[in-house]
Amino acid sequence: MPSSVESLVVWGEGKKNATTDGTGSYVVKAVSMGKMLMRLNEIPQSVSVLSRQQMRDQNLNTVDDALKQVPGVNVNLYGDGTAGIAARGYTLTPQFDGVPSSGGLQMAQQFDLAIYDRLEVLRGPNGTFQGSSPPGGSVNFVRKRPLDHFKAQGSFSGGSWNNFHADADITGPITPSKRVTGRFVVAGTDRDFFYQAAHDRRWTAYADIDVHITDHTTLSMSATGQKNDTTRFMGLPRAADGSDLHLNRNSFVGADWGHTTSPMYELGGELEHRFGGGWRTRLTGRHRITDTSMYYTYLNSAVTATKTANFVVANSLVHDQYDGIDLYFSGPIHAFGRKHDLVFGGHYDSDVMTDGGATQNSRVNTGLAGLDIFHQRFQAPYSLISPQCIGSRHDRKACMVPCGLNY
Numbered sequence: 001m002p003s004s005v006e007s008l009v010v011w012g013e014g015k016k017n018a019t020t021d022g023t024g025s026y027v028v029k030a031v032s033m034g035k036m037l038m039r040l041n042e043i044p045q046s047v048s049v050l051s052r053q054q055m056r057d058q059n060l061n062t063v064d065d066a067l068k069q070v071p072g073v074n075v076n077l078y079g080d081g082t083a084g085i086a087a088r089g090y091t092l093t094p095q096f097d098g099v100p101s102s103g104g105l106q107m108a109q110q111f112d113l114a115i116y117d118r119l120e121v122l123r124g125p126n127g128t129f130q131g132s133s134p135p136g137g138s139v140n141f142v143r144k145r146p147l148d149h150f151k152a153q154g155s156f157s158g159g160s161w162n163n164f165h166a167d168a169d170i171t172g173p174i175t176p177s178k179r180v181t182g183r184f185v186v187a188g189t190d191r192d193f194f195y196q197a198a199h200d201r202r203w204t205a206y207a208d209i210d211v212h213i214t215d216h217t218t219l220s221m222s223a224t225g226q227k228n229d230t231t232r233f234m235g236l237p238r239a240a241d242g243s244d245l246h247l248n249r250n251s252f253v254g255a256d257w258g259h260t261t262s263p264m265y266e267l268g269g270e271l272e273h274r275f276g277g278g279w280r281t282r283l284t285g286r287h288r289i290t291d292t293s294m295y296y297t298y299l300n301s302a303v304t305a306t307k308t309a310n311f312v313v314a315n316s317l318v319h320d321q322y323d324g325i326d327l328y329f330s331g332p333i334h335a336f337g338r339k340h341d342l343v344f345g346g347h348y349d350s351d352v353m354t355d356g357g358a359t360q361n362s363r364v365n366t367g368l369a370g371l372d373i374f375h376q377r378f379q380a381p382y383s384l385i386s387p388q389c390i391g392s393r394h395d396r397k398a399c400m401v402p403c404g405l406n407y
């Protein structure tokens with residue numbers, strides 16, 4: 001008999017963890033869509049995850065830039081900081097920390113990616129995890145959470161066409177007992193574009209406080225705010241017969257005063273309790289408000305050989321309010337000799353948009369007809385909306401519907 005027995009060490013993973021911040025990896029152990037942690041091989045659909053490390057390595061600072069990196073996802077930019085996002089020919093719907101939402105992705109302003117731990121993208125019908133939704137799939141935005149140890153990090157980048165971005169991230173315990181932890185993120189972007197007369201400036205701030213009431217109960221409260229000022233770019237025209245006008249790559253058709261401002265604010269709360277045995281309950285709430293003011297021009301006629309056309313001047317005020325509440329229980333059950341995961345609960349979701357605005361075209365204003373597409377001479381249409389509509393968010397919201405003309 002041998003005088004000794006060799007040791008056999010078996011390494012295993014006792015707990016799935018989907019967090020990517022600080023791992024330095026593009027690979028994830030699990031995803032959190034569907035309100036519970038699941039490995040990718042447990043989901044019968046195509047799933048891609050943009051980790052925190054990939055966002056940093058590829059300098060991905062906006063949601064549209066990030067989703068362009070996901071196979072099978074099409075991003076159609078609208079020129080005002082928003083985009084249409086689709087997969088397999090259908091629009092994608094959003095989730096926020098695993099909770100489905102009816103609004104907040106399509107043609108909507110997005111927060112800077114500095115506040116997110118990861119983006120989880122599922123392609124294909126997602127009724128199981130999303131409820132009633134288009135068959136394109138969903139994007140789960142998972143925000144950063146506070147850590148129980150101090151950590152500070154930041155980054156700065158500069159690129160072509162004066163594209164500058166900076167962010168700072170601080171997290172750690174707020175009390176000596178580590179029962180209260182917090183995280184604070186600020187980010188800013190200031191950039192031009194390859195086409196003329198365009199500019200985009202954004203400032204984002206995010207704060208999250210986690211209160212560990214007991215070892216099994218955690219209360220989380222978050223607040224996010226963002227302000228932006230973006231020059232609206234409506235694209236380039238074609239000739240009347242559809243042929244190429246051979247415009248320079250940096251051509252900008254429109255007025256240099258055209259811009260979009262969209263201050264956006266969000267408050268969120270979450271209460272989670274873990275019962276033991278894998279069972280837990282989670283109550284979440286989210287309230288988001290976006291107020292958008294747009295002043296812009298666009299062509300409404302064919303471009304002549306001398307590069308003249310008729311213009312429309314327009315302004316618009318949009319108030320978008322989202323409210324969501326979600327409560328669910330999840331945990332394992334054992335039946336028929338197998339282990340099953342059960343989720344049940346209820347969800348309320350509301351997305352209400354109120355808008356108003358006005359336009360003028362060459363039929364009612366002959367000064368908008370036959371203009372040089374690159375050198376127009378007309379003023380910003382601030383006077384198209386009654387004076388009481390220009391002011392505080394409260395005043396604008398109150399008069400949006402009465403002010404709506406031809407919009």
